[in-house]
Amino acid sequence: MEFLEARIYQPDEKKFGDDAIYFRNSSGDDWYDSYGKFTKKYKLCVEPQTRVVRSVSEDAGRLYPAGFTVVEVDTLPDNFSIDGSWQYIDGEVVKRIPTNEELVAISEKKKLQLLAKAADAIAPLQDAVDLSEARPDEEARLKAWKRFRVEVNRVDTSAAPNISWPAQPE
Numbered sequence: 001m002e003f004l005e006a007r008i009y010q011p012d013e014k015k016f017g018d019d020a021i022y023f024r025n026s027s028g029d030d031w032y033d034s035y036g037k038f039t040k041k042y043k044l045c046v047e048p049q050t051r052v053v054r055s056v057s058e059d060a061g062r063l064y065p066a067g068f069t070v071v072e073v074d075t076l077p078d079n080f081s082i083d084g085s086w087q088y089i090d091g092e093v094v095k096r097i098p099t100n101e102e103l104v105a106i107s108e109k110k111k112l113q114l115l116a117k118a119a120d121a122i123a124p125l126q127d128a129v130d131l132s133e134a135r136p137d138e139e140a141r142l143k144a145w146k147r148f149r150v151e152v153n154r155v156d157t158s159a160a161p162n163i164s165w166p167a168q169p170e
Contacts, residue, residue, distance in 0.1 A: 001038050001072055005048050006065035008030060023065050035060035040072035044088055051087045052096060056080075103160035111155055114165070118149040121169070144169035 005026040014020065015032065023031035035043075039061045045055035045068035056076070063070060071088050080086055080093060081168050087096045098106070125142035127136035134142070151166035 001034075001040075003029070003034055003065060004029065005069055006067065008066050009136065021066075031065060035063075035070075038070075038072045040170055042074070042076055043070055043072050044093070045070055046088045052084055052094060053086045053088055054082055054084075056082060067090040068157040100160070104157050107155075107157035109161055110165070111152060111157055114152045114168075115149060117168070118145050121145045122149065125143045141169060 003025045006023045007025075009022055009024050011022050014022070016022075025031070025034070041058060043057055043060040043063060045063055045065055046053050047067075048069045054068060055063055060070065068115065073088075073091070073093055077095070079085070085096050086093050086139050088094075122142060122145045125134065125138050125145065127148055128138050129142060148166055148169055155163060155165065157163070
């Protein structure tokens with residue numbers, strides 16, 4: 001069973017009163033007349049264009065289908081979540097392969113996180129050097145963190161996912 005591209009609408013006869021939200025699919029079928037036709041264990045709300053899974057329930061009545069296509073499966077993969085990393089393809093839930101743009105964005109985020117971590121490590125060490133109070137081990141750690149920061153800055157995130165990230169100092 002698939003309930004394609006659910007949309008909110010106002011029926012002539014409101015079986016559940018004025019406070020209920022009513023949905024119908026691209027064929028004009030009412031959600032409340034249709035959701036009992038789902039027979040498999042899991043009902044999923046998927047984005048119609050990308051087929052990315054955004055919601056799941058064993059009870060179709062607990063889903064908010066507006067803007068989604070509702071599908072069903074008997075099993076879900078191990079580690080399944082609704083975080084955008086799974087798609088419904090050909091009747092199965094499969095791991096989603098990120099686009100190149102998404103991989104670049106993920107790499108850019110990682111780069112910013114590593115630079116922030118380096119800045120946090122460098123600041124107190126640099127203070128000790130500036131005050132001429134740094135111990136030899138602190139000077140060595142400062143140099144290592146600065147080298148790391150330079151290497152991270154040189155990372156070309158457009159090469160994602162084929163990036164060799166520099167090793168963090170200990």
